[in-house]
Amino acid sequence: MTTHNTASDAANTAVRAYLTSLGEQFLGHGFNTGSGKGKSIWTVIKKDDFESRCAYCGSDNTELGMEHLICFNRNDGGLHHPGNIVPCCKACNRRAKDQNKNEVDWKTHLNTIVVDRHGLSEDVAQQRKERIRNHILKYKYPQLTDDELAAIQTIAQAIYEGVGQEVRRGTELFWAIHKSIINKNRD
Ligand SMILES: [Zn+2]
Numbered sequence: 001m002t003t004h005n006t007a008s009d010a011a012n013t014a015v016r017a018y019l020t021s022l023g024e025q026f027l028g029h030g031f032n033t034g035s036g037k038g039k040s041i042w043t044v045i046k047k048d049d050f051e052s053r054c055a056y057c058g059s060d061n062t063e064l065g066m067e068h069l070i071c072f073n074r075n076d077g078g079l080h081h082p083g084n085i086v087p088c089c090k091a092c093n094r095r096a097k098d099q100n101k102n103e104v105d106w107k108t109h110l111n112t113i114v115v116d117r118h119g120l121s122e123d124v125a126q127q128r129k130e131r132i133r134n135h136i137l138k139y140k141y142p143q144l145t146d147d148e149l150a151a152i153q154t155i156a157q158a159i160y161e162g163v164g165q166e167v168r169r170g171t172e173l174f175w176a177i178h179k180s181i182i183n184k185n186r187d
Contacts, residue, residue: 007167011160015074018159022152023079026142031080033066042066045135046087055086055132056113060177062089070131071095074156076103077149083141086132104130 024031031043046052046064053060055067067088078084095103096112104112107129114125144152160181 006064007164010167011163012073014159015156016072016080018156019072019078022078023081023084025048026079027081031082033085041082042085044091045082045085045139049113049135049138050087052187053087053111054092055135056088056092056110056128057118059089064089065093069136071103073103074160078153079142081139081141081151083136083139086135090123119162 015104030036030038031041032038049058049121052064054064063088067086068078068080069075069084069086072078072080072084092109092113095109098104111122111125114120114128115122139144154161
């Protein structure tokens with residue numbers, strides 16, 4: 001539960017709402033993984049497609065959360081869509097960052113986990129990547145061009161900035177009213 005609600009929290013939520021709405025538009029129906037059809041799809045992905053194992057490290061002895069392969073944020077522009085979600089354990093859910101503090105892509109992340117963290121072979125990493133690629137194809141994640149992806153990221157950035165501006169505008173607006181009321185009462 002958030003106890004300190006910042007403009008940045010609200011802006012990130014708005015960006016995720018946008019990426020959810022776009023994903024659902026491509027999908028042709030709602031995709032709330034907490035209930036109904038969305039929940040059934042997520043259950044099939046988790047239990048059948050990935051056999052209740054973490055898509056990266058392969059652990060089945062853990063609580064599995066939802067991981068967006070292309071990160072679900074304004075920088076990466078990953079959509080909320082069945083083809084972009086896989087089950088993932090808590091340890092693997094924290095995406096590694098590169099030198100520029102950008103989150104690495106899922107293939108690099110998987111390699112780091114399988115080869116570096118768990119000391120398994122490149123072949124194991126390749127097999128797991130292949131499984132995830134098949135998952136993306138099975139659920140027909142939209143094949144976006146670079147231009148389309150750039151457009152999604154630009155719009156997401158505009159939404160992020162817009163929400164921040166609205167919060168600042170609302171604060172300034174009320175402050176102006178507050179001051180004018182104080183001045184009036186003094187007259
Ligand atoms: Zn894992």
